[in-house]
Amino acid sequence: MALKPTLYKVDLQLVDTDRDIYQNCKFTLTQHPSETELRMMVRLMVYALNYHEDLQFTKGLSSQDEPDLWQISPSMEVESWIEVGQASAERMRKGVSRSPKVTLYAYGSETPIWWQKAASAFAALPHIQVFKFDHQQVSQLTAMVERKMEMTLTISAGELFVNCAGHDVNLTLERLL
Numbered sequence: 001m002a003l004k005p006t007l008y009k010v011d012l013q014l015v016d017t018d019r020d021i022y023q024n025c026k027f028t029l030t031q032h033p034s035e036t037e038l039r040m041m042v043r044l045m046v047y048a049l050n051y052h053e054d055l056q057f058t059k060g061l062s063s064q065d066e067p068d069l070w071q072i073s074p075s076m077e078v079e080s081w082i083e084v085g086q087a088s089a090e091r092m093r094k095g096v097s098r099s100p101k102v103t104l105y106a107y108g109s110e111t112p113i114w115w116q117k118a119a120s121a122f123a124a125l126p127h128i129q130v131f132k133f134d135h136q137q138v139s140q141l142t143a144m145v146e147r148k149m150e151m152t153l154t155i156s157a158g159e160l161f162v163n164c165a166g167h168d169v170n171l172t173l174e175r176l177l
Helices: 037-049 089-098 111-123 135-144
Strands: 006-016 021-031 055-057 069-072 078-084 102-106 128-133 148-156 159-164 167-175
Touching: 006 037, 021 037, 037 055, 037 069, 037 078, 037 102, 037 135, 037 148, 037 159, 078 089, 089 102, 089 111, 089 128, 102 111, 111 128, 128 135, 135 159, 135 167
Parallel strands: 006 148, 078 102, 102 128
Antiparallel strands: 006 021, 055 069, 069 078, 128 167, 148 159, 159 167
């Protein structure tokens, strides 16, 4: 019998002063059986960083043909392809062929080693951006995980300030490409 995904109810108060977005988002976040809580929370942070009314979580780990998040236009064109983790350049090439905007958000303690090996392959890809979360900072997000999360996330000057379940976490992003 296959394992079922875990569902989380999220009430996200999003304040993005960099893009003048002030939004209350309520949705269900699905954690794939093979996905860690940390990866799921990073996907949530990436959703907030890229918030748009057409931005959607996809099947993610369950699908080889979809990114973790994407923005689909009303005419069903992929406007933004967003991956989380340490994807290969070959995987990102799929996004480059389908979308004019492709972004990867890397995280994890081994990210510097991965990037040292992958940087030249990514540099050869057009219209792609690569960011890295600080491992020490982002690992604190797992303390916030609850089946029902009420979260306030403020983005200002490229930094994320997260408050949830009595925990406060500040996150910074480093642009790699």
